[in-house]
Amino acid sequence: MSRRAAIAAGTGGTGAVTDAVESTAFTEPRARELLAAAVPEAPVADASLLALGENAVFAVGGLVVKVGRDASLLERARHELRVAAWLAERGVPAVRAAEPAPRTAAGHPVTLWHRLPEAVRPAGAADLAGLLRVLHALPAPDFALPRRELLGGVERWLRLAGDAIDPADAAYLRERRDGFAAQAAALTPHLPPGPIHGDALPRNVHIGPDGPVLVDLETFSGDLREHDLVVLALSKDRYGLPSDAYDAFVQAYGWDVREWEGCAVLRGARETASCAWVAQHAPGNGAARAEFSRRVASLREGDAAVRWYPF
Structure with missing residues (x-):
């Protein structure tokens, strides 16, 4: 296996x-x-x-x-x-x-x-889109779903980083977090809100003998469906997702979130969270410190083209 x-x-x-x-x-x-x-x-x-x-x-x-x-x-x-x-x-x-x-x-x-059976092939962006279409068609469950607190972990991750990161970088991310949190609260969605996965990436899809399976449900929420779609848009910009893979995702889902005026806000919030997430690994890990520094520098400089690497 x-x-x-x-x-x-x-x-x-x-x-x-x-x-x-x-x-x-x-x-x-x-x-x-x-x-x-x-x-x-x-x-x-x-x-x-x-x-x-x-x-x-x-x-x-x-x-x-x-x-x-x-x-x-x-x-x-x-x-x-x-x-x-x-x-x-x-x-x-x-x-x-x-x-x-x-x-x-x-x-x-x-x-x-x-434990899931052996994968028959790697998951692709279109596989993820198909599962999101199923998920986004569901009504709310009979128990309360939390909002997608995309920025909710920032303080804990920075705390876990301790003095392994520059205090000025931590302060910058807190300020950025607060700004995007306020902007996100004022967004008008294009899609009807409802159940979302919260971390919609191909790595969270497993292709078994019976087809795609959704995994890692920790961030499952009730919020703007656009949260699930911005993830792939950011992957294309920051993590090297090929353009044809993103195009396949859009075609399979049926809509491109980049057409929505709120896309930049959710994208910026997710970048902030993704940067802070790496910080918790910085103590005793030089690779994490280097990646954290790369990400913070690109945010400070407003350079949306700097490649980030999965950690």
């Missing part, structure tokens, strides 16, 4: 597990300690680390387990599980939780998901 197939999962668990592991930096060894505490019945010695970011993501047998970076992510884990259950009820192809509620270890949320 491929690394991508194993990564494609969400969160889950029953009951709370506590341990005596001391709070420390969120490294792979620390995440493995938390994994062992929360899922003692699993063969954690054989667990394979798939990703280390907001969560440490492990493949463990037929499961994928996500260990949250800190206790503040517990409610988000619960939210992701509610969304996964609702999408299953609606028949939307998306990851399925192995347990209905998070476990915890030393306050960190730990969630369990069914």
Whole structure:
């Protein structure tokens, strides 16, 4: 089973597990300690680390387990599980939780998901557009969806960065965050608001034997549908998404968000959040510090053509 197939999962668990592991930096060894505490019945010695970011993501047998970076992510884990259950009820192809509620270890949320089968091919922009059309046609669920607080994580990411980044850069991003938050609140949408994925990228689509499956539901929200479409527009500008891939996305979805006058506002907000997100990895990671500096400099200089690199 491929690394991508194993990564494609969400969160889950029953009951709370506590341990005596001391709070420390969120490294792979620390995440493995938390994994062992929360899922003692699993063969954690054989667990394979798939990703280390907001969560440490492990493949463990037929499961994928996500260990949250800190206790503040517990409610988000619960939210992701509610969304996964609702999408299953609606028949939307998306990851399925192995347990209905998070476990915890030393306050960190730990969630369990069914591991997806081997991918038959990489996901493309048109695959994402097809899933978004299905998702954007859904009515609101019978539970409250949060707004897409695109900028809501900025303060936490900057806090986690600590003195690994220039305080002036942190202050600049906070000011930029506040400005775009005010502008975004005043936008008039082109599409009717409703359920959105919140981080609509091809990397969050898995192409299995039965077709495309939507993964990573943590940012699922009820907000402007344009949020999901601006992501690919920014990917084209900043991350090297080929023009023909973006054109295929637009054709499959049926509308180009760049025609909307609010596009620049949501794009700017997402750039701000994406820059701050890298900051949390800066302590002890020279590559993260370099990428953070590249991004901040391009924002300060107003240069929208500077290439950013996924981190």
